[in-house]
Amino acid sequence: MRRVVVVGGSIAAVTAASWLRVRGFDGTITLLSAEKEQPYTRVPLSKTVLSGEATDASTALPPLDDSVVVRLGTRAVSLDTTARRVNVDNGDPVPYDGLVIATGGRARRLSPPGMSGERVLRTLADCVALREDLTRARTVLVVGAGLLGMEIASTCRTLGLEVTVVDREPPLRRVLGPVLAEVVTDAARKHGVSLRTVPGGVRLVGSRTLEGVDADGELLTADVVVSAVGDVPAVDWLTGSGLCLDRGVVTDSRGRVADHIVAAGDAAVVRGSGRRPHWTNAVEQARVAADALLGEDTSGASLPSYFWTNQFGVEVKVAGEPAGLGEPDQAEAAAGSMLLRWSGGAAATVNHTMPVRKLRQLASAP
Amino acid sequence: MTVSIELIPGRCEGHGVCEAIAPEVFQVDDDGMVHLLPGGDHEDATALAAARSCPVAALRATS
Numbered sequence: 001m002r003r004v005v006v007v008g009g010s011i012a013a014v015t016a017a018s019w020l021r022v023r024g025f026d027g028t029i030t031l032l033s034a035e036k037e038q039p040y041t042r043v044p045l046s047k048t049v050l051s052g053e054a055t056d057a058s059t060a061l062p063p064l065d066d067s068v069v070v071r072l073g074t075r076a077v078s079l080d081t082t083a084r085r086v087n088v089d090n091g092d093p094v095p096y097d098g099l100v101i102a103t104g105g106r107a108r109r110l111s112p113p114g115m116s117g118e119r120v121l122r123t124l125a126d127c128v129a130l131r132e133d134l135t136r137a138r139t140v141l142v143v144g145a146g147l148l149g150m151e152i153a154s155t156c157r158t159l160g161l162e163v164t165v166v167d168r169e170p171p172l173r174r175v176l177g178p179v180l181a182e183v184v185t186d187a188a189r190k191h192g193v194s195l196r197t198v199p200g201g202v203r204l205v206g207s208r209t210l211e212g213v214d215a216d217g218e219l220l221t222a223d224v225v226v227s228a229v230g231d232v233p234a235v236d237w238l239t240g241s242g243l244c245l246d247r248g249v250v251t252d253s254r255g256r257v258a259d260h261i262v263a264a265g266d267a268a269v270v271r272g273s274g275r276r277p278h279w280t281n282a283v284e285q286a287r288v289a290a291d292a293l294l295g296e297d298t299s300g301a302s303l304p305s306y307f308w309t310n311q312f313g314v315e316v317k318v319a320g321e322p323a324g325l326g327e328p329d330q331a332e333a334a335a336g337s338m339l340l341r342w343s344g345g346a347a348a349t350v351n352h353t354m355p356v357r358k359l360r361q362l363a364s365a366p
Numbered sequence: 367m368t369v370s371i372e373l374i375p376g377r378c379e380g381h382g383v384c385e386a387i388a389p390e391v392f393q394v395d396d397d398g399m400v401h402l403l404p405g406g407d408h409e410d411a412t413a414l415a416a417a418r419s420c421p422v423a424a425l426r427a428t429s
Contacts, residue, residue: 015419
């Protein structure tokens with residue numbers, strides 16, 4: 001294997017390219033990213049970059065070393081696994097001996113094609129556009145009360161905007177479970193956010209321009225409407241490639257998709273365990289997938305997954321998946337801070353200082 | 367060419383992704399913040415991979 005092509009500009013793509021070098025791969029590595037910016041972190045986009053407190057440039061990740069060819073503004077449009085070539089929108093097909101699929105996801109939208117006015121937040125460009133709209137707004141309606149939607153709501157409150165969040169389920173419950181969700185929801189209420197639960201779901205109303213959101217018969221309107229309703233794996237370009245697609249591209253536990261092809265991050269769906277669209281997971285999957293491409297198996301027992309959120313003055317760090325585990329077995333609370341543990345394999349802190357390494361060990365301890 | 371990895375002040379949130387990759391260079395202490403260990407090899411590919419993995423871009427690699 002002399003030529004590896006990494007498709008995507010995501011953290012999974014950057015990590016895979018880095019990790020191939022760590023493992024001593026000295027052939028060519030070409031990274032194809034559809035975005036025009038050097039690879040960056042999306043994590044601050046809902047927080048300090050949206051508020052304007054941090055610059056767009058501050059999101060840049062340390063650059064890959066010079067031996068990696070980074071082609072920005074280059075979108076993969078299809079894959080030929082027989083000829084082993086990636087077809088792109090701005091030049092000749094890119095040949096590979098080994099391929100890493102790390103195209104991430106794109107924001108899911110609720111408006112029909114042709115309707116303008118619905119904002120989403122996934123890319124830096126999305127963030128810039130939303131931030132621009134917010135400077136002229138007094139009211140904001142956030143559709144989706146998951147981690148992203150609630151972080152956007154929090155940032156909008158710090159900007160002094162009037163914020164309503166609407167979802168068919170109570171905020172954050174599906175991802176944090178009832179106990180943690182309530183802690184954060186309580187903080188959101190105290191920060192003056194109007195939270196609306198609409199079990200029947202919502203529908204965007206308008207023809208060419210978005211006019212409002214139909215919430216079970218009531219029309220909600222705002223200066224800015226932003227949807228935070230999950231992401232869709234960006235695997236359209238693999239249609240017709242013969243690879244197994246099931247929402248994302250299907251991999252085994254080592255990230256293997258087919259001979260000489262691996263995938264990692266938000267574009268990947270692991271057979272039997274699905275998709276975990278979090279930063280830490282993308283990094284860990286990318287390392288294992290890069291190893292698999294080089295013929296090594298490093299998929300052994302790993303620590304429980306880890307994710308976090310910062311909103312309304314509350315920092316929550318979570319190891320494992322507490323949603324579905326109900327009440328924690330163990331809870332310690334001090335002034336404004338909590339440490340929670342579920343015997344089903346999860347632990348979490350709320351405004352509590354503890355190395356994440358220890359939190360993850362605590363989650364997996366018997 | 368000498369590479370040096372630095373912590374950008376005020377950015378670390380203690381997610382420990384760098385430490386999980388390169389514990390010989392990065393360590394998260396009980397204060398929840400990452401510290402660069404003395405004597406760590408900043409030019410090592412693993413350390414650089416770890417620096418690129420920070421979710422809040424708190425690490426800078428300069429040469």
